Amino acid sequence: MATSTNLFEQIALDLQVHGVSIQSLDLQEPALLALTERLDILSQRDFHRAGIGRQEEHMKNEQVRRDKIHWLETSDTHESLFLSYMQDLKVYLNRRLFLGLFSYECHFAHYESGAFYKKHLDAFKGEANRVLSTVLYLNPNWQEGDGGELVIYDPNNSDEILQIVTPNYGTLVTFLSEEFPHEVLPAKKARYSIAGWFRVNTSVGGNIDPPQ
Numbered sequence: 001m002a003t004s005t006n007l008f009e010q011i012a013l014d015l016q017v018h019g020v021s022i023q024s025l026d027l028q029e030p031a032l033l034a035l036t037e038r039l040d041i042l043s044q045r046d047f048h049r050a051g052i053g054r055q056e057e058h059m060k061n062e063q064v065r066r067d068k069i070h071w072l073e074t075s076d077t078h079e080s081l082f083l084s085y086m087q088d089l090k091v092y093l094n095r096r097l098f099l100g101l102f103s104y105e106c107h108f109a110h111y112e113s114g115a116f117y118k119k120h121l122d123a124f125k126g127e128a129n130r131v132l133s134t135v136l137y138l139n140p141n142w143q144e145g146d147g148g149e150l151v152i153y154d155p156n157n158s159d160e161i162l163q164i165v166t167p168n169y170g171t172l173v174t175f176l177s178e179e180f181p182h183e184v185l186p187a188k189k190a191r192y193s194i195a196g197w198f199r200v201n202t203s204v205g206g207n208i209d210p211p212q
């Protein structure tokens with residue numbers, strides 16, 4: 001935790017001032033190295049098309065997003081290392097910004113060449129309990145021209161581009177889920193990332209949601 005304190009503080013400041021943060025992890029960070037190792041072990045069979053529902057939803061879904069995902073779980077030692085790193089970030093941000101973040105969930109995402117994710121919000125005001133979105137990129141040597149940029153739009157004018165982020169290895173993007181529309185431009189080669197969400201606890205009547 002000690003070595004990541006500067007980064008966590010920087011993220012807290014960015015969020016406080018801008019609501020969005022673009023930083024880089026230390027490239028020797030064990031949690032990052034663990035993810036790289038895990039990606040080597042996972043096969044394409046471990047990835048599933050994101051958000052598949054009924055057949056017609058599947059068709060609609062295809063127009064919106066084309067990534068394939070694999071959820072992280074604490075039962076895997078590599079995945080667990082990253083989850084506990086994000087747990088540390090959660091504790092830090094709660095202390096620093098009083099966000100009341102309760103849980104974190106995340107998945108690997110694989111965008112094949114040609115895959116994209118159209119402009120969307122990760123949460124809707126008043127409805128969702130997703131508070132903070134995070135995206136960490138796992139692509140060494142991503143070149144200009146490889147596409148796959150994350151485009152973040154102005155919350156007050158969703159046609160106005162705020163930031164264009166190259167999905168470079170170690171880059172960590174954090175933003176307020178209800179505020180910032182964003183999209184992934186078509187990738188021209190395989191693109192890997194971890195997309196995740198911190199949630200608040202929306203328990204009612206003593207039922208804990210999300211479950212711990």
Ligand SMILES: O=C(O)CCC(=O)C(=O)O
Pocket residue numbers: 109117122135149150182183184193195
């Ligand atoms: O991979 C990215 O850059 C963003 C992914 C995203 O927006 C999502 O999974 O909700």
Ligand SMILES: [Fe+2]
Pocket residue numbers: 120121122133182
């Ligand atoms: Fe998103």
